[in-house]
Amino acid sequence: MRVIKDLYYTNDHEWVRVEGDEAYIGIADYAQDQLGDIVYVELPEVGDEFSKEDAFAAVESVKAAADIYMPLDGTVVAVNEELLDDPALLNEDPYENWIAKIEIADKSQLDELMTGEEYEKFLDEEV
Amino acid sequence: MVVKKTPLYDEHVKLGGKIVEYAGWFLPVQYEGLIPEHEAVRNAAGLFDVSHMGEIFVKGKDALAYLQYLLTNDIASIENNQIIYTFMCYPDGGVVDDFLVYKYDDEEYLLVVNAANTEKDFKWMIDNKKDFNIIIENQSDQIGEVALQGPKSEEILQKLTDTDLSKIKPFYFDRNVNILGVECLVSRTGYTGEDGFEVYAPKDDIVKVWNGILEAGKEYGIKPCGLGCRDTLRFEAAMPLYGNEISEDITPLEGGLKFFVKFEKEEDFIGKEALKKQWDEGLTRKLVGFELLGRGIPREGYDVYKDGKKIGHVTTGYMSPTLKKSIGNALIDVKEAELGNEVDIMIRNKPVKAKIISRKFLKNK
Numbered sequence: 001m002r003v004i005k006d007l008y009y010t011n012d013h014e015w016v017r018v019e020g021d022e023a024y025i026g027i028a029d030y031a032q033d034q035l036g037d038i039v040y041v042e043l044p045e046v047g048d049e050f051s052k053e054d055a056f057a058a059v060e061s062v063k064a065a066a067d068i069y070m071p072l073d074g075t076v077v078a079v080n081e082e083l084l085d086d087p088a089l090l091n092e093d094p095y096e097n098w099i100a101k102i103e104i105a106d107k108s109q110l111d112e113l114m115t116g117e118e119y120e121k122f123l124d125e126e127v
Numbered sequence: 128m129v130v131k132k133t134p135l136y137d138e139h140v141k142l143g144g145k146i147v148e149y150a151g152w153f154l155p156v157q158y159e160g161l162i163p164e165h166e167a168v169r170n171a172a173g174l175f176d177v178s179h180m181g182e183i184f185v186k187g188k189d190a191l192a193y194l195q196y197l198l199t200n201d202i203a204s205i206e207n208n209q210i211i212y213t214f215m216c217y218p219d220g221g222v223v224d225d226f227l228v229y230k231y232d233d234e235e236y237l238l239v240v241n242a243a244n245t246e247k248d249f250k251w252m253i254d255n256k257k258d259f260n261i262i263i264e265n266q267s268d269q270i271g272e273v274a275l276q277g278p279k280s281e282e283i284l285q286k287l288t289d290t291d292l293s294k295i296k297p298f299y300f301d302r303n304v305n306i307l308g309v310e311c312l313v314s315r316t317g318y319t320g321e322d323g324f325e326v327y328a329p330k331d332d333i334v335k336v337w338n339g340i341l342e343a344g345k346e347y348g349i350k351p352c353g354l355g356c357r358d359t360l361r362f363e364a365a366m367p368l369y370g371n372e373i374s375e376d377i378t379p380l381e382g383g384l385k386f387f388v389k390f391e392k393e394e395d396f397i398g399k400e401a402l403k404k405q406w407d408e409g410l411t412r413k414l415v416g417f418e419l420l421g422r423g424i425p426r427e428g429y430d431v432y433k434d435g436k437k438i439g440h441v442t443t444g445y446m447s448p449t450l451k452k453s454i455g456n457a458l459i460d461v462k463e464a465e466l467g468n469e470v471d472i473m474i475r476n477k478p479v480k481a482k483i484i485s486r487k488f489l490k491n492k
Binding site for chain 2: 055
């Protein structure tokens with residue numbers, strides 16, 4: 001599975017890319033591979049506030065639906081609407097195709113996430 | 128429970144199948160992907176391992192009389208080498224199982240039953256044997272089975288046998304088809320809504336048949352197919368799945384399958400009284416098809432509402448790979464079952480509008 005080193009990751013296979021006080025959130029390669037062909041994405045709305053571990057989006061293959069969880073407390077400032085018309089983008093490149101961008105409420109929560117290296121180890125050992 | 132492997136397990140692994148546990152068996156849910164496999168069956172051909180299915184034989188002088196008593200359809204209506212779809216019901220009209228019955232002759236029948244129900248069916252059959260002069264044999268462990276499905280099926284299989292396959296009509300079979308030196312039973316049946324064959328062989332020979340068909344089908348674009356598209360294909364073709372559209376708690380009448388319940392046949396059958404009563408009094412709930420009007424995918428188990436009141440549940444739902452639409456089956460209050468009626472499907476606690484349509488989704492294309 002492909003892992004990008006300079007992102008943060010969760011146990012549920014979400015990734016976080018921090019830019020200043022904001023963060024892009026998406027699903028890791030492992031998650032898209034497990035789901036198979038993604039045919040539907042449900043996005044949050046701009047302005048929605050979430051706490052860490054809230055389900056904020058859903059990604060579905062023909063066979064299964066998976067909730068996507070917030071890695072951090074925050075407020076949605078943008079959603080990737082391209083995914084609505086072409087959900088398969090998440091299969092093609094799950095790191096390029098983010099799901100939502102949030103304003104981070106508490107940057108110290110980043111310390112609770114895995115680094116790319118830690119996530120690679122997690123994939124090797126626990127999955 | 129020990130999870131079993133079919134004789135084709137090693138082939139699935141070699142082909143990169145994603146193995147899951149299903150009905151007590153390790154089987155591939157997909158190889159390349161559910162959608163390309165689904166499309167291969169609709170447009171060319173696909174090959175499924177269905178060796179997990181159960182094969183139960185009923186033999187003896189009273190075989191026909193026993194099956195007439197045990198099953199809802201009229202088994203006397205078929206001739207030798209013909210096949211009939213039927214239910215086996217409980218006295219209350221709930222379904223023990225649904226399956227195909229293959230008639231060898233008046234004194235020998237083969238029942239091909241759902242894998243998860245094989246043991247239950249066998250026991251039910253023994254428990255209801257009464258004084259019928261028959262023997263019941265579960266030969267599931269000795270028989271392998273593959274299903275070749277799709278418009279190119281006949282051309283592909285014909286390359287491997289001297290038997291003229293065009294002579295095997297839908298819902299008929301031939302017990303003596305030589306495929307690559309293996310003596311097979313071949314029936315023109317399937318669970319996809321496409322033309323195709325189901326091929327039965329001794330379990331040790333099924334690998335040869337499987338690989339031979341895949342090789343012969345290469346030029347036609349055949350794909351090995353997993354359980355994932357088996358379900359989307361049968362669903363689009365309005366074929367029921369035991370446990371979803373019919374079950375111990377959902378009668379064939381509620382499932383919209385009265386055609387396979389023959390009240391008019393001479394013999395009494397288990398469940399007749401209860402089913403007749405249900406029919407005469409009128410159904411209170413009924414299986415319908417629906418198309419989602421809003422965004423989302425309906426899934427098995429989601430609730431169906433009308434004007435804020437729960438009226439039923441989704442039995443199967445998908446983003447249909449053929450129609451590219453979110454469609455489903457739902458078992459709902461008969462008063463809301465009219466075509467064109469609008470209802471709400473609860474998706475992650477949010478109501479999404481849907482319209483009742485015919486369950487024959489492929490014909491709506």
